[in-house]
Amino acid sequence: MLPPFVQDLLDRGHDPLADERSQQWLLAHPEALEAFAATRRVLGDLRTLPPIARPWRRAVPWVGVIAAAAIAAAVLRGRSDANAAPRPLPRPDFAAMTLVSCRVSTSEIGGGSARERVLTGNVLQTAEHYVSAPTATARHIAARVVEQRVLEP
């Protein structure tokens, strides 16, 4: 195990053999010479190698581009969904207008009978009457009467 100051020299690219303190330490610890020599040789070989392409550095821009494209696509798709035209059901085949009469009413009943006289509820009915001419080809509402009446106070 090399001492920290020797490792520090190796990390900075200096040769420990040129350092007096390292020389003294190696003389005092001959058992570490073999490990020191192996480490120094490997690091020296690394320095002599030509610079190599580092795939992860080249991949970064591509990853970024792909991610940006995916995000942009998602955003565009989201906007497209939000602004998409309604997708109605397929239009069925309509028969000739044969509606003879139609009455639609909506009511709301609250409270109840006079037994709950302490209550404030009442009965209110809103009715809309649509009456058409009773012919097989009637296409228009002939009369429309809207009435609103209170059935019970």
Next chain:
Amino acid sequence: MTKHALHLLFAVSLPCTVALAQAAPATGGRVAKIYEVGDLVDKSPPGPDLHFTGTELKQAGDRDTMQWTETEGPAPRPGAIVRLLQAFVKPPLAANEEIRALGERWIVVLARPEQHAWIERFLQATRGSDAQTFQLECSYYSAPELVFLRDIRDALVPKGGTGNGADEPEAAPPKFVSQVLAPGPNTDAFLKALPALKEVTTGQGQGLVVWPLTTGHVAVVNQTAYVRDFDVEVAQAAFIANPIIDVVQDGITIEASVAPLADSKLGLSIEVRVADLIKPIPTFTTSLGGSTVPVTIQLPNVQSTQLEAAFELQPGSIVVLAPPPLAGKRHLFVVKLEAGAGKRPK
């Protein structure tokens, strides 16, 4: 008032009504006449009369906690016959002419002689022993109103119309839908796509078989019990307040009746009704007379919407009805009418 008292009152008033009606002077050629249709009203439909009642298994639970049982439907009334006559009598009723139900077995008609003649022929033909049965395939769906407006409404508006024939501006959405679809590939595609929509809830489809002028009935109702009032009992020094429990119903109801018309056409009178009980039921705390102890009663509020319509149809036609929305939901009823081959029992 009890049921017996009502019957007594009706029995007393009916002869007077009949006498007055028969003796009613003709006004502008109009004559009042009473028709006895009890034989048509009492005749049970050959098919099932479906009435499903749900009871909540726990208070304020959701619909998944309902327990459904098949119960007896309401007593038959001549309302269906009245609606059919009102819709199809020839010549059509004027504003000062009227057809109304009278009790459970009669209808009263104030009309011109030619209209009375048409009604008599119509009833006589309907009573024929060779009359066919009619099959009604009823389906119903519910969807949030936003989904209806977005995905369904436009499909139910014919090109150049607003869906209900109303002379409304194009921008104004129809409040209701009452359309007749012709059988065909496009109609099949529509009926297949409707329940496939993610937000659409499909109800249990039901088939009805009815005689001419009898009423087929489908009801799926929820029954919710509530404390309506308190019955106070004072005994010596004791003050007893017994709660009076009542039941409020909501759900859907379909009533339909069919009559054969000229040219092999069929007259369909149909009424669909949707009721919704607002939950939780509002409460009201008050004190009873003679006591200062507060009691709480419940005030149910039921919103309902209904659509009555009469159509002149070819057999095989499909009627689509959508009453106005209720509680943010739109209910659609699809009814297919077919002529059957049954014969009326003698």
